[in-house]
Amino acid sequence: MQFPYVIDTFFLLFAAVLIILMAPGFAMLEAGLVRSKNVVTVLTGNVLLYAITSFVFVLWGFNLMFGGNGFFLDGITMTDYSIYAFAFFQMAFVSKTVSIMSGGLSERVRLVPFMLFAIVMAGFIYPLVGGWIWNGGFLSGMHDLAGSTVIHSVGGWAVLAAIMILGPRQGKYDKNGAIRPMPASSIPLVTLGALLLWIGWFGFNGGSNFKISTPELADTVSLIILNTNTAGIAGAIAATLFLYARYRTLDVTMILNGALGGLVAITAGADVVGLWEPIVIGAIGGLLVVLAIPMFDRFKIDDPVGAISVHLVNGIWGTLAVALFSDAFTFWAQLKGVLVVGAFVFPVTWVLFALIKRFVGIRPNAESEYNGLDIQECGIESYPDFVKSKV
Amino acid sequence: MQFPYVIDTFFLLFAAVLIILMAPGFAMLEAGLVRSKNVVTVLTGNVLLYAITSFVFVLWGFNLMFGGNGFFLDGITMTDYSIYAFAFFQMAFVSKTVSIMSGGLSERVRLVPFMLFAIVMAGFIYPLVGGWIWNGGFLSGMHDLAGSTVIHSVGGWAVLAAIMILGPRQGKYDKNGAIRPMPASSIPLVTLGALLLWIGWFGFNGGSNFKISTPELADTVSLIILNTNTAGIAGAIAATLFLYARYRTLDVTMILNGALGGLVAITAGADVVGLWEPIVIGAIGGLLVVLAIPMFDRFKIDDPVGAISVHLVNGIWGTLAVALFSDAFTFWAQLKGVLVVGAFVFPVTWVLFALIKRFVGIRPNAESEYNGLDIQECGIESYPDFVKSKV
């Protein structure tokens, strides 16, 4: 039958393009959140991560994840939609796992060692976890629509381990325990980036239904997209109410992180809950972000963009929420998925970063970090025409 | 029959995503047009407006507008496409009515009181007007494809009333009658925002045909989108020719406002005119903008982004143009719609803002306004790393 094949292929291409819009989304979000002396390095990292991880994934990661033996789609067949569209859609996911990390490691990670890790992530870690959960592996009893665990927890565990190896930015934590604020250099870029991510999420979650070609499937896709939006809204509003009650000011970087937290949280179960549940799931997601960000700071886990709070905390919460709000999946299956993935990704990343630190080097020297990584890593400045008010 | 349901649902989702691209569009446009000391407040407002109005609308505004009694889509059924896709599409519209206002009120409106009004707008004012015109209400004899009146005039009347209550920015109008220019802080953001709005308009107008699933419907959607673009082009070119003839310089913020004026003007009738008429409708729209902006300034109606000129003036012009360029609709029906909506929205907004001003407070104190709203309202700066040349 022609119609479903054509329409589902078109739908996958549409969704994939939306997801790729998250590449400028992450790049702008992170470029806005760091100080201007490190902006070019963050942008370069985002561009290279997209290029390198996508390349590795189409070259062999996709085959590893979906059971082919060879390279570049060889030996994998699809009958319901074009294999090329499916591979393009799956490829659009992979750079997210490392884009998540990029912000958390920013302002003191060198580009080349980080790219070495990215190759392992896209070529082995992510395809293995993806296969376990999404391709009939031993965790396939859990439900994870678009990757609260497969994408966000994986990236979240990895960035947590990497930050612990890497250490905090120079001067972030004072000897007497004070936490020095390092303000975001461009709030317009932060806002643009977060809103592009939000829009990309409609393809991320909606596309993970793969098919839209019957009225029932079309309803499910539409419900997923509406629920995704609702959770983002609820995360933003919950963060706003908390911030206003607590501080009487509305820091938009925290509000946007709240929205992203809600979006991560609904990513596992947008298809198996009704219209109301995303309000709760998303609101809790937003609150978790605004509570977790200062908490990690107190533990001296220096995460410049709040990546752990947004992606790991809410990746876990979203995965567990599936069991709380849908009868079809057990809490134990969901929890097992969370734990197994953490027990795999966290130590593997730790060891890899420790090895890279030892044998390649991972941080710039103190002077380069003080002057900003842009000069050493990239040889150019982000905004050379403007007089800077601080280093 | 499966095919039309699936394809029209997919089409509504595609259109809705384009419309939501207008959220970063408005945010970047307005952030670029205000001074850097108020940029964060404008961005925060845009993010919150999207979250709050969308939430209110899906929660009960949608039901109010489309005749359900309950909450959250309850009691409303659709047979031609997914109700979730339709609700998502309709929701994508609502934040535009207040995003229009956000720029006009910028640099001296506090966030929380504005948000209180936004709840009333999304929960009552807009759904009522929408029901009158688009859901078989007493104004349904008029033609308003995608909301020259329902969206743009509603937002335009509201921002006019609100500006009159709020008053001009500090120092804008000198005692001796001089008008002090307050230059836009970032022309790249203005350009980016306006172009994203332009692209979103294809979903806005095209999607308002709701269906694409027969050749005739596909032709109509395509004609709408082509006409929308033509009117935007004509608005930009007319504004350009006027500016060049008059000043010999080409202020791109005025050219882009001219394009937006043309886009607003074609929004009522893009489906009922031929290929040539949008040139005239859009060109007049662009001219109206460049003529109206200095006129409102002369009346000391301080509109930092030209929102009244773009959305109200052209919302009216576009609605009336339907009767001038299509025989199917009477001038009287179109004019009645314009007048009734104005007679409802303007006084209601006036009273609401007067009440908010009286009982909540609506402006920052003089010192906060002088220093910029960002510090007081949001606690952060837009571009902390750059040395500012003025306050």
Add this chain to the structure above:
Amino acid sequence: MQFPYVIDTFFLLFAAVLIILMAPGFAMLEAGLVRSKNVVTVLTGNVLLYAITSFVFVLWGFNLMFGGNGFFLDGITMTDYSIYAFAFFQMAFVSKTVSIMSGGLSERVRLVPFMLFAIVMAGFIYPLVGGWIWNGGFLSGMHDLAGSTVIHSVGGWAVLAAIMILGPRQGKYDKNGAIRPMPASSIPLVTLGALLLWIGWFGFNGGSNFKISTPELADTVSLIILNTNTAGIAGAIAATLFLYARYRTLDVTMILNGALGGLVAITAGADVVGLWEPIVIGAIGGLLVVLAIPMFDRFKIDDPVGAISVHLVNGIWGTLAVALFSDAFTFWAQLKGVLVVGAFVFPVTWVLFALIKRFVGIRPNAESEYNGLDIQECGIESYPDFVKSKV
């Protein structure tokens, strides 16, 4: 039959919207690459180019290219999809030919004379070449899927000729042969712009298949999009490896230009090669860019954004690569297309710019150029709030 007509029309609209996303893409890329004193002029140029060339093209260029005699689609019929969608899609292409030029001429071309040339380009030069290759003309024996030659070489030859008439920017080449670097003013805008172009390219190349309505067509469209992405990736990675090997720093503006070079190179043949070939085609494309940019500088051909290297060099390479990687097309047919188009576009552009220079004037005076074109051409500044570190 209804289904193919509807789905192909929808697909063309989807692709066209993606292509129009390249308008903000080019605008942001070029605004980021020039110095802040010329940013407004570049943005104004991009907005006007979109408006003017699109207008000229729908008004008569489309008819010239596709064989109608009249104006505005008159006398042209389509049976497979909506003529309005097809015209909209074709219109989305035309502004690219001059957006390519806009960056190369930036920082010393006046707006009005450039717009006069743009009218000739959109109304005559491009439609003629397009007709020769894409509408059964005398070059239709060559294969050029989405315009390595028709778009990129045409724009590339034109910008080369125009730069030779216009001369280099003031102070770019020292009397003693030194090349003065003129750093990009905003790397975030460069990155955003290049990534938006990349995303737009999926519509550019994918949409050039026109149809998606059978499984075979859906496979071809999907293959084209996957191949397009692969070539962009390969271009970025090849540029990165070269830069790192040579300079040990990673200049992201060069990496992004490498990606764009790969994208231009795959534009001619994405539909007639397999999955692996785009790696080679794109990698060579990326290398050509990083080698050609300093080469043109040595010849004192001052191209502020690398437009000639990206679009002309790779337009030629991509067109010839079709014959190297596919047996279906002869090298001679491809080469003939390259040569004929160059022999037509280069001298015509040369003469036109020489005439415009003589009779209208094309450069600002030395003082205006020194102070930046924004004041004279547009009357506003790009970032008035920030203290500039240099003129």
